Structures are given as C-alpha cells and as structure tokens.
Amino acid sequence: MTQRIRHTPYTQPTGGWGSVKSLVKHATRQQAVTAAPGLFRTHNKPGGYICTSCAWAKPGQPHAAEFCENGAKATFWDLTARRTTPEFFARHSLTELRSWSDYDLENEGRLTEPMRYDADRDQYIPVSWEEAFADIGAKLRARPPEEAVFYASGRASLEASYLWQLFARRLGTNNLPDSSNMCHETTSVALPQSLGTPVGTVLLEDFQQTDCILSFGQNVGTNAPRLLHTLQEVRERDVPVLVFNPLRERGWEAFVNPQRPAQMLSNRPTAIATGYWQPRAGGDIAVIAGLAKAVLDLDDAALREGGAGLLDRGFIEAHTSGFDAFERFIRTTSWEDITRESGLSRADLEAAAAVYARAKAVIAIYGMGLTQHRLGVDMVRMLVNLLLMRGHIGRPGAGICPIRGHSNVQGQRTVGISEKTALVPLDAMAERYEFEPPREDGLTTVDVCEALAQGKISAFVSLGGNFLRAVPDHTQVEQNWPRLDLSVQIATKLNRSHLIPAATTYLLPTLVRSEIDRQGGVPQIVTVEDSMTCVHASRGVHEPATESLLSEVRIVAELARATLDPNPKCPWEAWSLDYGLIRDEIAAIYPRDFFNFNTRMLQPGGFARHIAARSRIWETDSGKAMFSCPKQLNASFDQGDDPQVLRLITLRSNDQFNTTIYGMTDRLRGIEGSRRVVMIRQSDRERLGLVKGARVRLITVSEDGPDRRVEGLQLIDYDLPEGTIAGYYPECNPLIPLSHYAEQSKTPAAKSVPVRIEEDPS
Structure with a gap:
C-alpha cells in the first residue's frame, strides 16, 4: 500500500455517501460481497448475530439497517474469502513476517488450522487439536498457577468468558486481565466509588426523554457510529448537545443518515453538536470544575433574587454525601487556574453551564478521553459530581453513560473476568463447584507487563486480542516476551502477538460470532452485554470459514479438560455441547442479573441487568452517592511548565x-x-x-x-x-x-x- 501521505480536510458529513462507498470498497477488497445482504437481515437483529465491533445498545425495534460503517467493516473482515493456511506458514518464517505491517498480516485472511511454532524452522507447523490440547494442559499443570496469565479481549461471549474465568480459578490463579484494563478500568473504579455501580446508569429509552446531552472525550463518528442515529433523533427534538473534545471530529459536526433516502439525496446533514469546545489534553477536570463553578454562581444569583436556586438540594440532602467539601473546592478554585489548565475561556464555560443549568434531564456520555489519564478516576468522578449537583442520576432521561468499545468487554466483567477478587462471587463458586478458589487479587495488564520483565510469569494464554500491540511500552514488552515458557493464542487472524514466540507457542483458530456454531450438530446461541447493561442473544448465520475451526467455548472447555483434574461439578464436555447449560451456571452464580437466563435472552432489545443506582439505591460504603474532590486540575503527567513539551x-x-x-x-x-x-x-x-x-x-x-x-x-x-x-x-x-x-x-x-x-x- 502507498506510503505517500495526503491530507485534505474532510468537509462531507459523517455517514452519507462516503460511508456507502467505504462499505463497497471493503466488501470488495475482502471478497465478502455475498455477506452484504445479510447485514440488513441479521446484523444486530433478533434471530441474528450481534456485531463484534462497538458495544452500543441494540434497540428492541431495530432500524432497517442496524449496522454502521465500522460494524460492516468488521463483518467483512471476519467473513473474508482470504485464508491463512499451513501452506502460507510453510512459505514464511516468523522473522520475515515480523517485517510485515499490521494491515498486511491480518489481510492474509482467516486462520484455518491449529499451529505450533517450530524454533528450528522459525515457522509455524500444523498440529492436531488433540496434540495441542494435551501439550498445553501438561505445560500448564507443570508450573505454579500464579505464573500463568489468562488474558481476554472484549469479543468473547458471556458463555466463553464464564468458562474462561472458571478455568483460571480452578487452576489456581486470579490473573485475569482483559482489554478493560487498557480502556475503561477507570470507569470500573470511579463509578463504584461515586455511585456504587461499575457501569453506566442510562438505558436507550432515556435518550427519548433527555433534554440535554454532554459529551467528554468521545469520538462518535469513529468509535460508536450507531449512536449517531440516536443523537439525530435527539437533535430533531431540539435538544442541545454540548461536546468537549480536543479534536474537532466530523461525527459531532454533521451527519447524513444512510437510512433516510431523502436526506441522502439532498445531502443536507443534521448538525449534532450545538456547542463544541476543545480543551487541552488533560484539562477536563478543569473544564468540569469551571462548569460547576458557573452553576454555583447561577445558583447564588437565583437565591439572591428570591428564587429556589438551581441545585437540587433535596436530592443532595437525601441521597448524597460530601457536597460541602466539593462546594468548598469549587468556590476556592480560581477562574485563572481553571482557564489555564482547561485551555478554555471563562465565557465559554459559563455559556455551556447556562445550557446545562436550564435542563431538567441530562445525560453525560464519555469515552477514553477521560479514562486514560493519570487522574482519570478523578475526571470521571468530577463528571458524576456535575450530575449530582442537579440530581441527574436515577431520573428518567438522565444519568452517566460511558461509551464502551469492544462488543462484550463489559459483559466479560459481569461474569467474572476480573483480577479483583472483590468483584467476583468466589464463595458462591466455591460452594457450587466444590473447590477453594484463590483469594488474592491477580495481575492487571500493566502488572503482567511488569511481571514479565521480572521473570515472574511463565505462561500466557490469550482468548483473542493482540496483546503485544495493544499494551503501552510495547517495544520493551516484546523484548521480554521470549522469556515465557508457554504462549497460547486463540485467534481468528494472524497478528503481531503471534510472531514473538515463547519457548512453546500455539496458534488456535476459532470461529467468528457471525458463523454458525454447531455442537453435536445443533446450532448454539451465545450472549453478549452492551454498554447499557442489556444482554442479547446472538446466532451465527454464515457457514464457518473451514470445518476444522472450533468455537471459543469448545476450545476453552477442551483446554480445561486437558489441564484440570476431573470434577463432576464441572462437566466441561457437557457444557461445550450445550451452551444453555453454561447459562444455567451463570444464573446460579449471578441470580439477581441472570434469573431465567435462557428465556429472557430472547427478548428483543435484550434484558437489562439490575443497576441499583437507576433506582437511587447507592451500593457504596456510605449508602449514598458520593461527591469527591480531585487531586488537582491537571490530569496529565506533564505539569505544563516547559513549553517545549x-x-x-x-x-x-x-x-x-x-x-x-x-x-x-x-x-x-x-x-x-x-x-x-x-x-x-x-x-x-x-x-x-x-x-x-x-x-x-x-x-x-x-x-x-x-x-x-x-x-x-x-x-x-x-x-x-x-x-x-x-x-x-x-x-x-x-x-x-x-x-x-x-x-x-x-x-x-x-x-x-x-x-x-x-x-x-x-
């Protein structure tokens, strides 16, 4: 592919004909044109499959085309006609393949056979499934369990995720890092401290009742394009949408809906953002402090004029703790400090605050522009503070809404993939499966990278993902990777993480979610959770790329059978033949969320998990929603004292x-x-x-x-x-x-x- 860089500012709307042309290009490039009609019939539809791309909510009454440009690209990428066969590996050494680009590696197509790295040849060679499982199991049994890491990307289903974490804990480790560690782990820490829940409080129906939306650090056009349909409907009710993001992103500025023929013909876009401000990187704490300060000033003015004020004092008194300290922090923080650290003017912040203060039901959405900073937890908690000031949690049309990336990354945490033992019902698992799970916390993604450098881990088993490209400091991490005794990569396509071998390395190919998963000749259903805590059934509709592929559930079950001592309470083979049995297990361990799981999963639009904060029940230590004060206004590692930095x-x-x-x-x-x-x-x-x-x-x-x-x-x-x-x-x-x-x-x-x-x- 050409390396000549061209930059011409894009002036067309998001969506529209640009999106259509992109889909045609990618369907053709991947020789997946025959998959295109299925996007309309089965993509994110009841009776079909759930997209492996973003985690945005799936409505009970879907649009004619319930997919976006990125979701379609992901589907074409999965259903490509290209194949990476044993013959490909016979032609290319890993040394050679390491010189290939990320695009070229995955563009070779779907993996077709299990492979094992041969150091003498510097190549992958074919291996039978039985031999691979037996050798992996023997090597996992032969080392201390605390040296093993079970990593998961955000794509795996609830069923595969539940077996994955049970496998790891039966082996004796809580080393269960996942892709959440690299994106929304901050959310999982901040929201429980403030609200008692690790997830958002908003449902899709709340967007029909909101009268103001705030967005921080989120690029809707690239990261959650289907949200644009919802935002378009919101804007048609004349609801203000206030955006704070360092880059001006086209998705927030203009959108043409490909499902509206009249709009496509006219190419007259819907303007999404009614206000757009560009804070400096790391300045969002200061931005929110400025909004809060302006709201307090408006409240003071209303009280002086004999009004009721703008704060929801009844809510603050009955439902929150810590407001007095937060108010002192805001009042004693100067506008000079706020404008310096935010990069925005006082006038801009006061204008945005005036819009917010008039609203009766506000939704605040955010992405990794808040979570991936030194003081990311403070950033998220500050946004919650702003909502709490006016009672915008637990009210129809209002709440906090983190935008998750990967399709089931939130759901994996729901069913036990977490290194934090406090988040997992270990006592219930111990009783049901008659074993003693480990009780010490496991390793996060960053911990794994540090432990690898220290020689403290020897086995890495990965359920999807591209760990070595996703992690920070990946040049250093790659240099330490060969110290591993065992690397097992469950994957659909070749990526960089497969090219840095351990002493023993296996590549295990698996089905994609849109493919039919037959076990014992019976098509299986899997489930996923969207970013609004709604759980959906997913049925593959396309024939598998090759007959030799196994499902993720089957691979996990076979690895567990090959590694662990037999336990009649853990019938891995039976679970791998009937996924409904796995859902029964999930319901037994998590009864509040998953009662009648096998029935409720068929509900159009999914069923929502119980989130107490939606009912203004706060599962915090104090029993109340908690205001907090940030450590400082600047959330970055850069202190801002060197203009060259x-x-x-x-x-x-x-x-x-x-x-x-x-x-x-x-x-x-x-x-x-x-x-x-x-x-x-x-x-x-x-x-x-x-x-x-x-x-x-x-x-x-x-x-x-x-x-x-x-x-x-x-x-x-x-x-x-x-x-x-x-x-x-x-x-x-x-x-x-x-x-x-x-x-x-x-x-x-x-x-x-x-x-x-x-x-x-x-």
Missing part, C-alpha cells in the same frame, strides 16, 4: 477497530496513505521552528526507564488546542511508559503523553 493523544482512525487496521484511509480526518503522522496545531509547529509536512520523531519526556521514541512521522497541521498533538494507536504505544497509568485503576495514560518533537533527518 507537548501532550500527545493516541487515537484510532476511521479505518480501524482497536489494533485491527482495515486500511490506510482516515476519511473523517482527511488523512490518506499512511498512519505514521503527527497532527499538530499550526501555531505550535511554527513556534517550534518546524515546517509543514516535516519528518519528525517523538521522544517521551519521562524519568522512568529507557529512551522511548517513535521515528519517521510526518507533521500534519490540524485543528488542535495549543500544546496538544495527536498520533495513531498502536503505532505511538512505544511512547507510553508502563509507569504512566491512571492512579487507582492502572489504565495506561494514553491521552496526554508528555513528548518532545525533533526533526528526523533519516
């Missing part, structure tokens, strides 16, 4: 889902030809003495560890706040030190990495 935001392109790269076109940002770019404000570029289009390197500013740099990047002028730059994930991951993570949650701080820019003469 910039704050780097890592982000995804329009042609990408997590570490999967579909192509080299970031259409919505107008960038084409390469991903090796740095977006920079023109005035910053000129201040630093750099010319437009220059080749540069980024160097991390950190006292921790080795010299971290990424070279061969090209500068692109872009609309960004002063002192903020942006580059693509995962290419910029080597710049993020393992030690740079969110306090309390250990989520990598990928949204304000302190860096310097130098010209790169090479």
Whole structure:
C-alpha cells in the first residue's frame, strides 16, 4: 500500500455517501460481497448475530439497517474469502513476517488450522487439536498457577468468558486481565466509588426523554457510529448537545443518515453538536470544575433574587454525601487556574453551564478521553459530581453513560473476568463447584507487563486480542516476551502477538460470532452485554470459514479438560455441547442479573441487568452517592511548565477497530496513505521552528526507564488546542511508559503523553 501521505480536510458529513462507498470498497477488497445482504437481515437483529465491533445498545425495534460503517467493516473482515493456511506458514518464517505491517498480516485472511511454532524452522507447523490440547494442559499443570496469565479481549461471549474465568480459578490463579484494563478500568473504579455501580446508569429509552446531552472525550463518528442515529433523533427534538473534545471530529459536526433516502439525496446533514469546545489534553477536570463553578454562581444569583436556586438540594440532602467539601473546592478554585489548565475561556464555560443549568434531564456520555489519564478516576468522578449537583442520576432521561468499545468487554466483567477478587462471587463458586478458589487479587495488564520483565510469569494464554500491540511500552514488552515458557493464542487472524514466540507457542483458530456454531450438530446461541447493561442473544448465520475451526467455548472447555483434574461439578464436555447449560451456571452464580437466563435472552432489545443506582439505591460504603474532590486540575503527567513539551493523544482512525487496521484511509480526518503522522496545531509547529509536512520523531519526556521514541512521522497541521498533538494507536504505544497509568485503576495514560518533537533527518 502507498506510503505517500495526503491530507485534505474532510468537509462531507459523517455517514452519507462516503460511508456507502467505504462499505463497497471493503466488501470488495475482502471478497465478502455475498455477506452484504445479510447485514440488513441479521446484523444486530433478533434471530441474528450481534456485531463484534462497538458495544452500543441494540434497540428492541431495530432500524432497517442496524449496522454502521465500522460494524460492516468488521463483518467483512471476519467473513473474508482470504485464508491463512499451513501452506502460507510453510512459505514464511516468523522473522520475515515480523517485517510485515499490521494491515498486511491480518489481510492474509482467516486462520484455518491449529499451529505450533517450530524454533528450528522459525515457522509455524500444523498440529492436531488433540496434540495441542494435551501439550498445553501438561505445560500448564507443570508450573505454579500464579505464573500463568489468562488474558481476554472484549469479543468473547458471556458463555466463553464464564468458562474462561472458571478455568483460571480452578487452576489456581486470579490473573485475569482483559482489554478493560487498557480502556475503561477507570470507569470500573470511579463509578463504584461515586455511585456504587461499575457501569453506566442510562438505558436507550432515556435518550427519548433527555433534554440535554454532554459529551467528554468521545469520538462518535469513529468509535460508536450507531449512536449517531440516536443523537439525530435527539437533535430533531431540539435538544442541545454540548461536546468537549480536543479534536474537532466530523461525527459531532454533521451527519447524513444512510437510512433516510431523502436526506441522502439532498445531502443536507443534521448538525449534532450545538456547542463544541476543545480543551487541552488533560484539562477536563478543569473544564468540569469551571462548569460547576458557573452553576454555583447561577445558583447564588437565583437565591439572591428570591428564587429556589438551581441545585437540587433535596436530592443532595437525601441521597448524597460530601457536597460541602466539593462546594468548598469549587468556590476556592480560581477562574485563572481553571482557564489555564482547561485551555478554555471563562465565557465559554459559563455559556455551556447556562445550557446545562436550564435542563431538567441530562445525560453525560464519555469515552477514553477521560479514562486514560493519570487522574482519570478523578475526571470521571468530577463528571458524576456535575450530575449530582442537579440530581441527574436515577431520573428518567438522565444519568452517566460511558461509551464502551469492544462488543462484550463489559459483559466479560459481569461474569467474572476480573483480577479483583472483590468483584467476583468466589464463595458462591466455591460452594457450587466444590473447590477453594484463590483469594488474592491477580495481575492487571500493566502488572503482567511488569511481571514479565521480572521473570515472574511463565505462561500466557490469550482468548483473542493482540496483546503485544495493544499494551503501552510495547517495544520493551516484546523484548521480554521470549522469556515465557508457554504462549497460547486463540485467534481468528494472524497478528503481531503471534510472531514473538515463547519457548512453546500455539496458534488456535476459532470461529467468528457471525458463523454458525454447531455442537453435536445443533446450532448454539451465545450472549453478549452492551454498554447499557442489556444482554442479547446472538446466532451465527454464515457457514464457518473451514470445518476444522472450533468455537471459543469448545476450545476453552477442551483446554480445561486437558489441564484440570476431573470434577463432576464441572462437566466441561457437557457444557461445550450445550451452551444453555453454561447459562444455567451463570444464573446460579449471578441470580439477581441472570434469573431465567435462557428465556429472557430472547427478548428483543435484550434484558437489562439490575443497576441499583437507576433506582437511587447507592451500593457504596456510605449508602449514598458520593461527591469527591480531585487531586488537582491537571490530569496529565506533564505539569505544563516547559513549553517545549507537548501532550500527545493516541487515537484510532476511521479505518480501524482497536489494533485491527482495515486500511490506510482516515476519511473523517482527511488523512490518506499512511498512519505514521503527527497532527499538530499550526501555531505550535511554527513556534517550534518546524515546517509543514516535516519528518519528525517523538521522544517521551519521562524519568522512568529507557529512551522511548517513535521515528519517521510526518507533521500534519490540524485543528488542535495549543500544546496538544495527536498520533495513531498502536503505532505511538512505544511512547507510553508502563509507569504512566491512571492512579487507582492502572489504565495506561494514553491521552496526554508528555513528548518532545525533533526533526528526523533519516
């Protein structure tokens, strides 16, 4: 693919004909045109399969086409006609394949046979399923369980996830990191502290009743495009949508709905954001403090005029704790500090606060632009504070709404994939399965990377994902990977994590969710949870890529059978033949959420799990919703005292889902030809003495560890706040030190990495 970079600002709306053309291109490129009609019939529809892309809610009465551009790309990518066969591996050594791009590796197509790495040949060679399971089981049994890591990406079903965590705990470890550790772990820490729930409080129906939406650090056009349908309906009720995001993203500005023929013909877009402000990276605590300060000023003015005030004092008194300390913090924080750290003016913040203060039901949505900072937990809790001030939790049309990325990443936590033992009903598992699960907390993703460097883990078993590309500091982590005795990768396509071998390495190919999963000749149903805690049934409708593929559930069950001593309370084979039996187990361990699981899963739109905060029941230590005060206004590792240091935001392109790269076109940002770019404000570029289009390197500013740099990047002028730059994930991951993570949650701080820019003469 061409490496010549072109940048032309994109002026067309999100969706529209640009989206249609993209779908045609990707369906053709993957030779998956025959899969396109099924998108309309079965994609995110009752009786069909649930998309493996984003986790946005699936309505009970779906649209004619309940898919977005990114979801369709993911489906074409899964259902490609391309195949990565044993013959491919016979032609290519791993040394050679390591020189390939991420795109080229996955673009070879679906894996077809189980493979084992042969060090003498430096190649993968075919192996039978039986031999692979037996050898993996023997090697897992032969080492201390605390040295084994069971990683999970966000794609696996509830059924596979439940067996995965049970397998790990029966072996004797709580080392169950997952992709949540790298994105929304901050949410899982902050929301329980504030509200007593690790998930959002909003249901899809709340968007029909809201009269104001706030959005922080979320790019709707790339990360949750189906949300645009909901936002379009909201805007048609003249509901204000206030957006705070460092980059101006096209999805928030203009949307043409491909399902509306009249709008497609006219190409007259719906304007989504009614107010758009661009805070500096790491400045959102200051932004929210400014909004809160302006609300207090409006409340003071209303009280002086004899009114009732703008705060919901009845709610604050009856349902919250800590307001007095929070109020003191806001009142004693100066506007000078707020404007300096936020990068926004007092007038802008007061204008946004006036809109918020008039609303009676407010939804606040946010993404990783809040969670991936040093003080990410404080950021999320500050947003909750703002809602609590006016009682916008537990009210129809109001609440907090984190936008999750991967399709079932939230659901995996629901059924036990967590390194935190306090989140898992271990006593119930111990009683039901008659074993003593380990009681000490396991390793997070960052912990795993650190333990690997220290030689404290020897086995890594991965249920999907591309761990070595997703983690921070991945150049350093890759160098330590060969110290492992065992690496097992359950996957659908070849990726970078498969090319760094351990002493023993297996590659186990699996079905994708849109394929029919037959066990004993009977098609099985799996389930997933969306970001609004609704659980949906999913039925594959396409024939498997090859007959040799096994489902994730079957692979996990067979690994458990090969590794663990027999236990009649854990009938792994029976579970692998009838997934309804697994759902019975989930219901037994989690009865409040999953009673009558096998019946309720068929409900159109899914069934919502019980979230006490929706009813203003606060499962916190105090029994109340908790206000909190942030540590400081600046959430970044950069203290802002050196003008030569910039704050780097890592982000995804329009042609990408997590570490999967579909192509080299970031259409919505107008960038084409390469991903090796740095977006920079023109005035910053000129201040630093750099010319437009220059080749540069980024160097991390950190006292921790080795010299971290990424070279061969090209500068692109872009609309960004002063002192903020942006580059693509995962290419910029080597710049993020393992030690740079969110306090309390250990989520990598990928949204304000302190860096310097130098010209790169090479």
